[in-house]
Amino acid sequence: MDTVRKTPTIQDVARHAKVSAATVSRVLSTPEKVSEATRERVHAAVQETGYTVNQAARSLRMQKAKTILAAMPGIGNPFYSTILDAVVNEATRRGYGVLVASRLGDDPAAWLADYFHSNRADGLLVFDGSLDTRRLHSIAGEGAVLPLVAAYDELPDPQINSVITDNLQAAERAVAHLYDLGHRRIGHIAGPSRNTFPSERLVGFRKALFDHHLEIRPEWIMQGDYTMPSGQAAGEAFAAMKDRPTAIFSANDEMAIGFISAIRRHGLDCPKDFSVIGFDDIAISQNYAPALTTMRQPRELIGKIATQTLINLLEGNVRSSSPVRVVLSSELVVRESTAPSAPAIRAVGRH
Amino acid sequence: MDTVRKTPTIQDVARHAKVSAATVSRVLSTPEKVSEATRERVHAAVQETGYTVNQAARSLRMQKAKTILAAMPGIGNPFYSTILDAVVNEATRRGYGVLVASRLGDDPAAWLADYFHSNRADGLLVFDGSLDTRRLHSIAGEGAVLPLVAAYDELPDPQINSVITDNLQAAERAVAHLYDLGHRRIGHIAGPSRNTFPSERLVGFRKALFDHHLEIRPEWIMQGDYTMPSGQAAGEAFAAMKDRPTAIFSANDEMAIGFISAIRRHGLDCPKDFSVIGFDDIAISQNYAPALTTMRQPRELIGKIATQTLINLLEGNVRSSSPVRVVLSSELVVRESTAPSAPAIRAVGRH
DNA sequence: AAGATCAATGCAATCGATTGCATGATTTTC
């Protein structure tokens, strides 16, 4: 047994195979340029020594890190962590490492751009809608273009590559589901708006009500911020109403769950007294009581496709100069939290 | 405006400040070795050029990547993603990057060890209990010691550094809580056992029952695997019992939630008909209906301390040769899913 | 005042992998 064995370098392999380091390198990256015989000797030597390429050296020489950076608003959020999972899987499959950045300091854009200047990452996946991508680009350098793919809800700067879901249509689909169940008095728990623009799901909600000739009552549109407590707050507001909607479309599942549990404390039951449809289909939704009807976002797909897009970009497989835009569609998942509206049932009973 | 400006190197800074690259390097790492005047010139030049050290070059020269690797069983799991969040924050604060690895391929240990051979990461945080740390060590190299800190529940190999929680005592505390509420018929939903060893929480459960002179009924110990569906399965088993316990201690919150929602379908109510206490205090627990009583694990702390421990190790701040072991304690959080047992209430009523 | 000491800085080697160019060997072509 050797005493102090350091990790083998390409030189060690070369020595074992009795060739030059250059040849070893070629065997590993462009095997067709090397004769069969030497190729085998080198492979054997690689086995013997247990050689692995030193990424630091390769990065330095090649000016690329084979690593992508994922910027998330909060990894703790189950919605994003599922996406991250998909990102890691896909990146690993393609031979890339995944660095995770959390928002830190007062200039996150500068902080992220630093990863590129310092040659730690080649590309960036942005899942954080609050990040200023324009600023990011400008910091990244005048000459160079920072390869980045954004994947978050509100449609960002149309100039950048993005993977998003069809929020508008999905919101309409959600309302249509409630309508089909006989609901005519429908409220909404909205997500936070970005830069004075109303969120797409709210817009879709409005459009759907309009299309179905339903009244849009401002007091039935409650403002939330995608967290459970804000859903609970909406629930309290709902409970305090004299004249309540019979169904609620929540802009995400967490608020829907907060809403339902707050309301339950007031002796109201979902779906008996009111229906709720959420958005996202997070893990808990199917096991919540009542199991939540929701618009499922293909989170794994978002992560996977965003990663593929970025890596294709990095490897120059994409020649088009216009930004890549992928829109994925959400899927209605009907569970227990939505039911025919009480009046509709009564109507049936009277018949 | 320059046309094609590449990212500046230390040479560029040197030229600007009219010193050698060596001096620039010294200003950045050992400022006290440089005279006040030059120091200022160099700092100015750094500002002007917008220089950032090239990590690839530094890694190559220093033989360290300033990056740690986090191995998670599944990032999608909300329990782990909270930990990861803390890891990223702490690592960033200390100037380290965080690479995330998912389990891939048929030899995860080899896969992870590769990150070290290839000089991509300096240390490893293991949150995945199913990883064979012995094998990892042996692969990592005969001579070198792979710096690693494990943070997962079942006490691993006592030789390795670890950050864990006091599962045994916490389990006893959970049972004590049920006992104090008057419950005498207590069941358990167990997590999967590792290598034929029963899980610590199960051991703690048994010990607590024994200490309280309660009967341990094997049919009241249901086997789960930490997932919601397995909790639901336990719920079905519970519903089918002729003679049921009045309280359940679940080895984690997800199973507890699955359990409660399954049982609710059978017309039984928590906490009226039975009490449930969980373990972990994941985000959903406080908003579930009923809000879940649980043993809270300090997840942020686990992530933070594990990271600190690892980085201290890497930077040689730890001189002790014996492994570092940190045990954090869990905290009982009483909410709505546990209530005085029905017999106890009746007894009070009769009085 | 001459040698010793010290502080500040530069020189050049080094980390490990990649690749353009040169070289020598072999095969093809007319």
Added chain:
DNA sequence: GAAAATCATGCAATCGATTGCATTGATCTT
């Protein structure tokens, strides 16, 4: 059969930062 084309391989420069050693000039010692 000689020139040309083709192939396999090695040489050496390169990527950017760090650091031991050498050099220079200034200050100190006796």
